[in-house]
Structures are given as structure tokens and as C-alpha cells.
Amino acid sequence: xxxxxxxxxxxxxxxxxxxxxxxxxxxxxxxxxxxxxxxxxxxxxxxxxxxxxxxxxxxxxxxxxxxxxxxxxxxxxxxxxxxxxxxxxxxxxxxxxxxxxxxxxxxxxxxxxxxxxxxxxxxxxxxxxxxxxxxxxxxxxxxxxxxxxxxxxxxxxxxxxxxxxxxxxxxxxxxxxxxxxxxxxxxxxxxxxxxxxxxxxxxxxxxxxxxxxxxxxxxxxxxxxxxxxxxxxxxxxxxxxxxxxxxxxxxxxxxxxxxxxxxxxxxxxxxxxxxxxxxxxxxxxxxxxxxxxxxxxxxxxxxxxxxxxxxxxxxxxxxxxxxxxxxxxxxxxxxxxxxxxxxxxxxxxxxxxxxxxxxxxxxxxxxxxxxxxxxxxxxxxxxxxxxxxxxxxxxxxxxxxxxxxxxxxxxxxxxxxxxxxxxxxxxxxxxxxxxxxxxxxxxxxxxxxxxxxxxxxxxxxxxxxxxxxxxxxxxxxxxxxxxx
Amino acid sequence: xxxxxxxxxxxxxxxxxxxxxxxxxxxxxxxxxxxxxxxxxxxxxxxxxxxxxxxxxxxxxxxxxxxxxxxxxxxxxxxxxxxxxxxxxxxxxxxxxxxxxxxxxxxxxxxxxxxxxxxxxxxxxxxxxxxxxxxxxxxxxxxxxxxxxxxxxxxxxxxxxxxxxxxxxxxxxxxxxxxxxxxxxxxxxxxxxxxxxxxxxxxxxxxxxxxxxxxxxxxxxxxxxxxxxxxxxxxxxxxxxxxxxxxxxxxxxxxxxxxxxxxxxxxxxxxxxxxxxx
Ligand SMILES: Nc1nc2c(ncn2[C@@H]2O[C@H](COP(=O)(O)OP(=O)(O)OP(=O)(O)O)[C@@H](O)[C@H]2O)c(=O)[nH]1
Ligand SMILES: [Mg+2]
Numbered sequence: 209x210x211x212x213x214x215x216x217x218x219x220x221x222x223x224x225x226x227x228x229x230x231x232x233x234x235x236x237x238x239x240x241x242x243x244x245x246x247x248x249x250x251x252x253x254x255x256x257x258x259x260x261x262x263x264x265x266x267x268x269x270x271x272x273x274x275x276x277x278x279x280x281x282x283x284x285x286x287x288x289x290x291x292x293x294x295x296x297x298x299x300x301x302x303x304x305x306x307x308x309x310x311x312x313x314x315x316x317x318x319x320x321x322x323x324x325x326x327x328x329x330x331x332x333x334x335x336x337x338x339x340x341x342x343x344x345x346x347x348x349x350x351x352x353x354x355x356x357x358x359x360x361x362x363x364x365x366x367x368x369x370x371x372x373x374x375x376x377x378x379x380x381x382x383x384x385x386x387x388x389x390x391x392x393x394x395x396x397x398x399x400x401x402x403x404x405x406x407x408x409x410x411x412x413x414x415x416x417x418x419x420x421x422x423x424x425x426x427x428x429x430x431x432x433x434x435x436x437x438x439x440x441x442x443x444x445x446x447x448x449x450x451x452x453x454x455x456x457x458x459x460x461x462x463x464x465x466x467x468x469x470x471x472x473x474x475x476x477x478x479x480x481x482x483x484x485x486x487x488x489x490x491x492x493x494x495x496x497x498x499x500x501x502x503x504x505x506x507x508x509x510x511x512x513x514x515x516x517x518x519x520x521x522x523x524x525x526x527x528x529x530x531x532x533x534x535x536x537x538x539x540x541x542x543x544x545x546x547x548x549x550x551x552x553x554x555x556x557x558x559x560x561x562x563x564x565x566x567x568x569x570x571x572x573x574x575x576x577x578x579x580x581x582x583x584x585x586x587x588x589x590x591x592x593x594x595x596x597x598x599x600x601x602x603x604x605x606x607x608x609x610x611x612x613x614x615x616x617x618x619x620x621x622x623x624x625x626x627x628x629x630x631x632x633x634x635x636x637x638x639x640x641x642x643x644x645x646x647x648x649x650x651x652x653x654x655x656x657x658x659x660x661x662x663x664x665x666x667x668x669x670x671x672x673x674x675x676x677x678x679x680x681x682x683x684x685x686x687x688x689x690x691x692x
Numbered sequence: 693x694x695x696x697x698x699x700x701x702x703x704x705x706x707x708x709x710x711x712x713x714x715x716x717x718x719x720x721x722x723x724x725x726x727x728x729x730x731x732x733x734x735x736x737x738x739x740x741x742x743x744x745x746x747x748x749x750x751x752x753x754x755x756x757x758x759x760x761x762x763x764x765x766x767x768x769x770x771x772x773x774x775x776x777x778x779x780x781x782x783x784x785x786x787x788x789x790x791x792x793x794x795x796x797x798x799x800x801x802x803x804x805x806x807x808x809x810x811x812x813x814x815x816x817x818x819x820x821x822x823x824x825x826x827x828x829x830x831x832x833x834x835x836x837x838x839x840x841x842x843x844x845x846x847x848x849x850x851x852x853x854x855x856x857x858x859x860x861x862x863x864x865x866x867x868x869x870x871x872x873x874x875x876x877x878x879x880x881x882x883x884x885x886x887x888x889x890x891x892x893x894x895x896x897x898x899x900x901x902x903x904x905x906x907x908x909x910x911x912x913x914x915x916x917x918x919x920x921x922x923x924x925x926x927x928x929x930x931x932x933x934x935x936x937x938x939x940x941x942x943x944x945x946x947x948x949x950x951x952x953x954x955x956x957x958x959x960x961x962x963x964x965x966x967x968x969x970x
Contacts, residue, residue: 247727250899253718319922319950320780320895349950351819352812359811375819407925434780438724438899440927447926461779465866466901489779489809 230280235267238284249506251469252442255476259295263288289503295476297499301456301483306427309397310342312388314424316417316452317432318444319405322460324353326432326486327402328360329494334398335366341398344387345370346380346420349404357402364491367396380404380416385423401426408447417452429454430483433474435462441470442477449478460486463493471502543599543631547591586619590627593617602628713738716749716968723930723967724899729756729937746968753964756937762944762958764917765888766799770848772856772885774806776874776913777893778905779862782921782947784813786893787859788820789947789955790919794855795826802851804844804858805830806837806877817859824952837861837873838880845884856885865908874913891944893919896929906935915939921947924954930967 239260246256266287274280305311313330315323324347331341343361345368347353354374361368369387372378384401391399403420406413421429431445431454448454457474462485475482482497591599593616598605605613605628614621713734720730733752740748765771775787784807791801803821805828807813814830821828829847831840841858848856860877863870878887892915894902909915920929923946932943943958 244727247721248900250724250901253721318897318925320782322780350816352816355812355815356810363811407922409924409926434895434897436778436895436898436901438897438902438927438931439722440724440897440925442722443926444897461864463866464778464864464901465904466899470899 230271230274230284232268232271235264235271235284239264239267242288246469246472246506249467249469250436250438250441250473251506252439252473252477254442255473258476259291259472263291266291289507292472292503292506293499295472296482296502301481303428303483304455305397309395310388310391310399311397311428312399312401312424312426313428313430314384314401314403314421314426315430315432315458316403316448316454317405318407318434318437319350321405321432321434322486323347323405323432324356324360324402325489325491326458326460326484326494327357327400328364328366328491329486330400330484331361331366331398332364332491333494335364339398340396341366341400342387342391342394342396343368344384344391344399344401345372345374346384346387347402347404348372348374348378348380348383349376351375353402353404360491381419381423384420388424408444408451414447414451421452428456430456430458431474431480432458432460433470435459435468435470436464436466437470441473445474445478449480454478454480456481456483458482458484458486459497463487467506468502469506472506543591543594543602544596546631547588547599586617586623587627589617590614590619590624602631712745716745719968719970720930722970723928724902725930725967726900726903726934729934749968750964753933753967754960756933757960757964758936758940758942760940760942762917762942762960764944766855768886768888770845770854770856770885771888772845772848772858772881773889773891774858774860774874774878774881774887774913775891775893775919776860776909776915777862778864781862781893781895781898782919783807783862783893784816784820784859785950786891786919786921786945786947786955787857788817788824788826789952790891790945791821791826791855791857792824792952793945793955795824799855800851800853801826801855801857802844802848802853803828804841804856806841806844806858807861808835808837808840809861813859813861820952838877841877842880842883845881849884865905871908871912874909878913889916889944890914891917891919892941893921894929894932894935896920896922896932897925897927898929898931900931902929902931903934903938906939906941910939910941915941917942917944919943919945919947920958924948928966928969929963932963933967 242263243256243260246259247253251259263284267284270283270287274283303311303313315327317323327343331343334341343357343366345354345357347357352375354370354372358368358370369383369390371386372383380403384403387401388399401420401424403417404413406417408414429452431448433441433445437444457471457478457480459468459471459482462468471482474480482499482502485495485497487493487495590613593613594605598609598613605624610621610624610628614624617624716737717730717734720733721727725733733749733756736752737745737749740752742748764773773790775783775790777783787803791803795801803817803826805814805817807817808831818828818830820826829840829844831843837860844858845856847853858877858881860874861870863874865871878890881887890913892906892909894905898905906915906918918932918935918941920932920943923929936942943960943963946956946958948954948956
């Protein structure tokens with residue numbers, strides 16, 4: 209039911225491929241898939257519609273300049289990605305520090321969005337930068353919210369201004385005001401004011417928020433929003449924009465597996481920059497917001513932008529295009545391609561980091577941790593001991609050829625067999641993907657990003673269907689199977 | 693309905709232009725029902741013969757509701773309810789509201805503070821307990837949630853309580869060790885009394901991810917019912933229909949505000965009507 213947009217893409221594109229040159233009808237079809245995919249990612253309906261309009265017209269404009277072949281699909285993918293990044297990254301900026309300290313930051317948002325935890329994270333962030341933040345407990349509504357902020361403050365050694373017990377007792381406006389005055393007198397240069405969660409439809413509570421704002425004239429009002437929010441992002445963002453007004457957005461709970469389409473909705477509807485990402489329960493789980501990462505995430509493609517960029521750097525343009533074309537034309541990957549990729553990958557540096565950028569990497573975390581880089585070296589040795597013909601046509605690898613390769617590379621025959629097995633499993637996987645069968649284990653590979661079949665060192669892929677226990681038709685291999 | 697009736701039906705039917713269907717679909721989409729289910733609903737509704745398109749839509753929607761009972765299981769002399777969900781959905785508040793709801797009904801209720809992780813979570817539940825006059829069993833700081841749950845169920849048994857409601861820490865469903873912990877809590881409790889309800893708390897403002905949450909929580913602790921919170925806002929919580937349909941798990945209660953009384957049995961008719969509102 210929840211099919212990732214990347215697999216929709218490949219499905220849409222594979223039908224394009226069979227027909228050669230892209231037509232406007234094809235673009236319509238691709239746009240349809242994107243429409244569906246963005247809705248599944250929780251992008252607000254109205255935002256999806258205007259987004260599709262833009263992509264459509266840009267694609268149609270680009271149409272005459274597109275050559276038939278692979279890059280057509282890639283070009284459209286890039287239009288989509290660029291458009292997403294543009295909306296998400298509009299006027300990215302840091303917190304504006306006040307000319308006369310303290311800088312006052314007010315947090316606002318729905319109940320349960322993660323404001324209190326974020327207050328602690330922000331305080332830690334500034335403290336680590338050498339600032340002297342103080343927290344102000346103006347959520348006097350939720351039971352023990354004051355308490356929670358005190359515990360948080362203590363754990364990072366940041367003082368908490370909390371003159372009222374909360375739990376319905378005390379005036380949040382007065383506390384906020386006194387908190388800022390206190391900070392000024394004690395020469396804290398940053399004040400972070402936590403406020404109660406409130407619904408956009410709750411007029412009384414929205415009024416309270418604007419009263420707090422008027423009492424402390426914050427330098428920054430940050431709208432804190434759960435990345436999992438659905439279509440209601442439209443009404444809620446609008447209500448907070450009108451009711452309190454905000455200067456920036458913080459997305460929370462990004463360590464979940466939501467696609468986070470709301471980020472696009474909020475950025476598009478309010479034009480306010482998303483400034484920070486909150487990514488876990490620990491106070492260090494806090495990051496600046498990266499529009500490229502978010503775009504890939506919404507598209508269900510992991511950190512494709514970074515990956516593609518690294519891939520581009522590593523692979524010279526020619527071999528990258530060649531691979532892409534092979535994938536798109538439905539040709540088989542050969543061990544030759546595989547070797548080329550291996551070389552590129554070793555150039556790309558840390559494999560672990562690379563793998564962790566892929567969607568579905570959570571499931572592969574163990575394997576990533578156990579990743580053995582030296583296996584790349586060993587695998588390379590084996591492939592390099594093959595003749596060019598063998599690399600292109602691994603089918604011809606009979607027992608004596610395998611034995612020769614083994615001795616040539618200084619590896620065991622079993623290792624050669626294992627590599628050939630893994631490789632054919634990967635080939636199969638590529639075929640499945642090409643036929644629109646979706647990406648196994650979320651290993652989305654959009655057009656243009658070189659595939660990484662049979663990653664050495666990864667052990668058994670969790671998603672590869674268990675192989676049938678059949679006797680190998682290959683004598684050498686069979687001998688090994690039977691002896692093991 | 694006779695010849696005339698049929699004729700009128702046909703006429704009314706044909707007056708429903710594509711645009712009306714389009715509007716209905718937009719309303720469904722903005723309710724967070726999800727694009728796949730929205731398409732399916734509209735396709736089926738179009739096929740229904742009758743003179744009232746809205747009634748047709750409602751009848752299609754109602755086919756997706758779970759047919760499991762929406763009442764809570766109180767069959768056991770001591771029933772234990774586990775309250776689970778991701779961070780910030782309203783678990784602690786719902787645990788207190790449910791305790792209050794059952795206490796008003798004359799039941800002997802106890803609360804267990806199984807969130808030993810989040811700052812001040814125990815105190816939050818204790819504050820509620822004091823307000824509603826229900827005892828709260830808690831452990832020492834940073835104690836094992838399973839051991840707190842075990843103490844609580846022992847206490848409930850020894851003090852002849854009929855219901856124990858155990859609050860748990862918020863956990864994202866993609867963190868497998870935290871999900872395994874829930875299974876452990878449940879197993880430990882069941883050494884003494886059956887966990888008759890595992891109630892998953894879903895926030896109505898959530899989008900399609902709520903379906904994944906329901907799926908994964910169901911896999912690890914066999915969720916028996918949903919509590920849909922924050923329905924007092926502008927969000928419709930359309931995903932709940934998708935969850936009922938896919939997993940057969942019924943919504944049992946809704947949260948309608950921050951006060952203790954803002955808690956009600958789920959009214960499916962009202963819910964479906966709201967899905968079709970703009
Ligand atoms: N408006 C409204 N607010 C609610 C409702 N239920 C809970 N809340 C609020 O949502 C916020 C979070 O509620 P909690 O009960 O602390 O949520 P939780 O799931 O226990 O949170 P964690 O334990 O931190 O994961 C609080 O401010 C509650 O008052 C509801 O039905 N409507
Ligand atoms: Mg809680």
C-alpha cells in the first residue's frame with residue numbers, strides 16, 4: 209500500500225523507456241505518479257497541485273531539448289528534485305542574534321510536538337557555541353511541564369527560570385516577561401521561552417500566545433512542528449502564522465520513518481525557513497536543516513542528493529552515464545561494471561557513511577557496523593583476475609575458470625563462487641526493480657544514481673529471497689557445496 | 693421505489709457531476725485517509741445506485757470500519773491495559789482519562805507509571821492520579837519499566853483492583869529495541885494477570901505515518917484498540933479508517949481536549965460524517 213515514490217518513478221520511467229522519446233502524455237503520466245507519491249508523503253493537497261503544475265510546465269519546456277535515451281528520465285527527476293529543494297530551502301538562515309542581548313527565542317506549537325525537549329536541545333546548542341542561555345518555563349498548563357524543563361536544564365547545566373509551579377497555576381505571560389528581565393539582569397545572552405502546546409482552533413490559547421509575544425517581543429518565534437503531521441499542517445501553520453506569527457520552523461521527530469511531506473507544505477504555505485531538525489530523544493539529537501536531505505526523504509530516496517553528488521565526483525561522467533543507460537535499457541550489469549563501481553566506491557571513502565544515507569539503512573545498520581572494507585580489496589582482486597570476457601559474461605565461469613581465478617587472485621574457490629552468487633542475486637534484484645517490483649529493503653535507486661549491486665562485505669542481503677537449495681550445475685561449485 | 697422513484701433517482705444521480713466527485717475526493721484526501729483509499733472509496737461510491745450520493749459515500753466508508761467490538765474487555769477479574777504509542781501523542785493524558793472514566797463507572801482502578809525514561813513523566817502521571825483520586829504505582833528513577841509494571845500488577849492483585857492501566861514511554865516504531873521492550877513489559881505483567889487491552893494512542897493531526905505506526909505496534913504487541921487524541925483540533929484523523937480496514941483494530945476512544953472529562957467512546961457515524969466535511 210505504501211509504495212515509495214522512487215519505485216513509482218522507476219515504474220513510470222520504465223514505461224517511458226519502451227517508447228523512446230518522451231511525449232507530453234508521458235509527462236502527464238509521470239506527474240500523476242508524483243502526485244500520488246507526494247500525497248502519500250503527506251504533502252498538503254493544495255501544495256501538491258501547484259507543485260505538479262510547476263513541474264509539468266518546466267518539463268514541457270524542457271521537452272524539445274531532451275535527447276531520447278536515459279537522460280530524459282533523469283532530466284525530469286532533476287526538475288522535480290530542484291523544485292523541491294527550492295521550496296524547502298527558500299532563504300535558509302541561522303538564528304538572528306539581537307543587537308542588544310539577550311536574544312529572545314519563543315517556541316510555539318501544537319501539544320506533543322516536542323517543544324520542551326527542543327528547548328533543551330536549543331539551549332545545549334547555544335551553550336556548546338559558547339553562549340550563556342537560560343530557559344524560561346512558561347508552559348504552566350500541562351501537568352509537570354515545568355518539572356520536565358527543570359530536569360532537562362539540569363542535565364545540560366543550563367539555568368531554568370521557573371517561578372511558578374505550573375499544573376494550571378501561574379500566569380505564563382508574567383513568567384515570560386519576568387524571565388526575560390531576569391536573563392537581562394544576569395547577563396544571559398540567549399533566552400529560550402518554552403510555552404504550552406495549543407491547537408490552532410483554540411482561540412483563547414492562541415490569544416495567550418500572542419500576549420506572551422507582545423510582552424517579550426522575541427527576536428525569533430519558532431514554530432515547532434511534528435514531522436509526522438498530515439494534511440492538517442495547512443490549517444495549523446496558518447493558524448499559528450496569523451495567531452502568533454513565526455519567523456522560522458523546527459521539524460521534530462525526524463528520527464522516525466515519516467516521509468515528512470509537511471515540511472514542503474509549511475515551507476510553501478508560509479514562506480518561512482525551516483531552520484532546525486530534531487532527530488531523537490537525547491539532547492544532542494539536533495541538527496541544522498538541510499533542504500536536499502529533506503527533498504530526498506520526501507521522494508522516498510534517502511539522501512540521494514548527497515549520494516549522487518559523491519557518486520558524480522567519484523565516477524567520471526562517462527562511466528556514470530554508461531551505467532545509467534544500461535540500467536534504463538534493461539541491459540545486464542556485468543562484473544566489469546561492478547569492478548568500475550568498486551573502484552569508484554573506494555574513491556568515495558567511508559562505505560558506512562555512504563550506506564547510511566540510503567533509505568532503509570536502519571535495517572542494515574548492523575551490517576553497516578560490521579562492514580569490512582578490506583573485503584572490497586579482496587573482491588577487487590578476484591574480479592581483476594578474470595578475463596574481460598568472463599567479466600562481461602559470468603555465465604561462462606566453469607570450474608576450471610573459477611579455479612584459475614582463485615589461484616590468480618590468491619583467494620579460495622569458495623570466495624569466487626560466493627562473489628558470483630552474490631552478483632547474480634544482485635542482477636536479479638536489478639531486474640525486479642526494473643520491472644517495477646519496488647526496491648528491496650528500501651534501497652531506492654533513482655535513475656541517475658549508479659546502482660550498487662552485491663555490495664561486498666554486506667553479507668546476506670536481508671531482502672533477497674532465500675535461494676532454492678538446488679545443486680549447482682557447475683562442477684567446481686557443486687564440489688564445494690557438497691564438501692561444505 | 694416504483695417507476696417514478698427510480699426515475700428521480702436516475703435524474704439526481706446524473707446530476708452529480710464529475711466536479712462533485714472531485715470535491716468529495718478532495719475532502720477525503722484532506723482528512724488524511726490517504727490517496728489509495730480515497731480513490732477506492734470514490735470508485736466504489738460511483739457504482740452505488742441510489743438517489744443520495746452522500747449516503748452512498750458513507751455506506752462505502754462504513755464498510756471499511758472494523759467489525760470488532762469497540763467496548764473494552766473487562767472479562768477478567770483483574771484486567772490490565774497497556775497504553776502505547778510514539779512520543780507526544782497523549783498516552784499519559786489518555787491513561788489518566790481512561791482511569792477516571794472507569795472509576796466513575798464504579799471500577800477499582802490503579803495506574804502504573806511505566807514511563808521511566810522521559811523527564812518528569814512519572815510526576816506527570818502522579819499529578820493526574822492525585823487529581824482523580826487513583827493510586828499511581830511508580831518505581832525509582834531510571835528503573836526498568838518492566839519491573840515497575842510487575843510491581844504495579846502485584847499491587848493491583850493484592851489490593852483487589854479490577855483494572856490496572858499502565859502508561860509507557862513514547863517510542864518511535866522504527867526503534868526495534870524500544871519496541872522489544874514493550875513485549876517484555878507485557879510478558880512480565882502476564883505472569884500475574886492478562887493484558888486484555890493494548891491501546892495504541894494515535895494523534896489525529898498525524899498523516900500517513902500513523903498507519904505505519906499501527907502496523908509496527910500491532911506486530912510487536914498485538915494492539916487491541918486505538919485511542920484517537922486531539923480530535924478537538926482541525927484534523928480529522930482519516931488514517932484511522934485505513935488502520936481499521938487494514939488491521940481490523942477498532943478505535944475505542946477519542947480524546948477531545950486537555951481536561952480529564954474530554955474523553956469519549958468512539959462514535960463511528962460522527963467520524964465518517966466529519967471525513968466528508970471540508
Ligand atoms: N487538545 C488536546 N490535547 C491533548 C489531548 N490528549 C493529550 N493532549 C495534550 O498533548 C500533550 C501531550 O500529552 P501527553 O499525555 O503528555 O503525551 P504522551 O504521549 O504521554 O507524551 P510522551 O510521554 O512524552 O511521549 C499534552 O499537552 C496534553 O495535554 C487531546 O485529546 N486534545
Ligand atoms: Mg507520557
